[in-house]
Amino acid sequence: VIALIPLEGLPLVERGADLAALILDALGRQSLALRAGDVLVVAQKIVSKAEGRAVRLDEVTPSDEATQLAARAEKDPRLVELILGESREVLRTRPGLIVVEDRRGFVCANAGIDRSNVQQTEAGETVALLPLDPDASAASLRGELAACSGVEVGVIINDSHGRAWREGTVGVAIGAAGVPVIVDRRGDRDLTGYTLQHTVIGLADEIAAAASLLMGPAAEGVPVVLIRGLELTGRPGQARDIQRPRELDLFR
């Protein structure tokens, strides 16, 4: 049995917040202690905020390129300026949507910056950009959790991505530490003794999607999910390993 356990009552996360401490506090209030084999899935949004990746929209001056693209995409030019700054390449545009390869190498909508990341504060509208290096963020959080609790757990930072051919977003891993990410079952045999020739499982993405069931669209209220009971086999990897090399991409 696998249990997906929502962490309740985390405070709103601000720049410089100690996520490891906040998570361990929340676990303690639920009378939970980390165990080896646990995986914590943490919503991108709170990692971004803790890392100070919030930008005030009224401090952004859109370039000509951003202004033109914003007209085609029917978006706020300041948001598009930020999207371009976070992207290596714009792949497709249609009203409401700009699909990019972001600076981390992920193909995603709006470089992970959408209107649900806009927050109205006293200082004006702010937008949370993705963590600069989500794998490093996950490794750092894992290290701090181990230092404070003595237990080495897996950490996945998740976000919601759209898909090329399927409606709706699903949770995916954008950062990972201490968890197998891509599990290669090529060469394993199934029950009938037949050799599976090509079974490569996106394990970290499946874990990220499972956690999203509790997080909801904007991770309201539940930005961290503890997953207990996974049987993890295989070497730990990084979320960057999930990025398909461009030369193997048949659909760009």
Place this chain on the structure above:
Amino acid sequence: VIALIPLEGLPLVERGADLAALILDALGRQSLALRAGDVLVVAQKIVSKAEGRAVRLDEVTPSDEATQLAARAEKDPRLVELILGESREVLRTRPGLIVVEDRRGFVCANAGIDRSNVQQTEAGETVALLPLDPDASAASLRGELAACSGVEVGVIINDSHGRAWREGTVGVAIGAAGVPVIVDRRGDRDLTGYTLQHTVIGLADEIAAAASLLMGPAAEGVPVVLIRGLELTGRPGQARDIQRPRELDLFR
């Protein structure tokens, strides 16, 4: 808390098997009774087998088209003949991979027929094609479970699909009944009061991916997972609702 509970000890499924009875027997052996709100995720493979979708490879005669495509894709021409028969259109080909729009409208590799679906039997190699209408299969199973148990649960039939830009397959819903499939959160407000403009969640796919964590690559041993504790809101849908209309597909 959401619990993902593997159903243990299901027998190998053969043509004509009564899946509802097999599932209720397995639940009984684990001292579990269905409850309203439960979702059963059932691996495509056993649905296909119960529906008699197994085909003997030595009874397949490849067409010229299949033989030529098989050479390019480095696949068994008989398998390619079956893939073409299950597809509306071939979208991309590379060695080891044929990406199609299948007859149900799903964009997937090899029309869901890969070597892990090949079974060596006394009668020779057999391959399990996907159910003809997985939404109907899910609705039928849901109806039979309700008739036998008196409880209306959700049913999802899942399979593993590759993605355009990400390595590894993940569980997705190819059939659904009694479960919200696409949850449209456009117009909901997040904690900060900001209106989310475009948040459409692929809920059934996230449920399918979560179940895949227990099923493994070829659903060895665990072809059914009971999911308990989901808070399902929204109208039930069908997996065909997940198919992005071709005119909105930016990546074909």
